[in-house]
Amino acid sequence: MTNTTNADEQQACGLTAALNVISGKWKPTIIWHLHAQPLRFGELRRRLPGISEKILSEQLKELQLSGIVRREEFDEARLRVEYSLTPPGALLNRAVHALAEWGSAYGNPPAPNVMCQR
Amino acid sequence: MTNTTNADEQQACGLTAALNVISGKWKPTIIWHLHAQPLRFGELRRRLPGISEKILSEQLKELQLSGIVRREEFDEARLRVEYSLTPPGALLNRAVHALAEWGSAYGNPPAPNVMCQR
């Protein structure tokens, strides 16, 4: 057996579980952008400059499978889809937020101007 | 190397800064394992079942460049190297811990009887 404690291993286990969920170039940012209000597919795409529709679609689908994001179709004349965080997703967002706060304090961006608060 | 547009830089906030630092299959786990005490190269390798020496070496080097991990050589007769978290690294570890806690509460392992790690 290893010399780490059971509690430690359970924690490490949780880490890998969380990492599986947020693994993907855009997933943490998607979660971040959904923290305030639901967004439509196109709105998300516009908020993630550089993402392609294919990747956005893929990562949203995976986030749904992980139970982080909820997809809702609104039955209007014109197709309307909204993506929002589930309750677990909202909690995950708190952890993502902790990362973001660390990053704005200690990460080294090219310039210290804050562009994406809130 | 082909640089992407600077529209991406609009997103350059704390989150992406933090994600840059922890991007790497083993980095969050490395940080997590250094939370308690400094570890030697070989100790780390044994605690990360499945990692290769090449990858461990690479990711440690990148973590040093990010200012997360400190490498110390002890000038004993026999070569001895210890890796530990810097103060910013220790703070990053708190955010990583938040992820781990979320994971052990809400993360969904593929199968209920799958042992984590290894």
Added chain:
DNA sequence: TCAATTACTTACGTCTTCGTAAGTGCGCGA
């Protein structure tokens, strides 16, 4: 009727990341 928007999907290619296997130089114990 034409063009545009929304919400995607599909095919294809590239590029990064990761892993495997082997090699290096040093000191130490047997």
Added chain:
DNA sequence: TCGCGCACTTACGAAGACGTAAGTAATTGA
């Protein structure tokens, strides 16, 4: 002095994550 452990490095290759470009189906405004 032989081999082993430590702390790495190097070369090579495979996998898959990501991006580009185009296509689809429905609807609506011009």
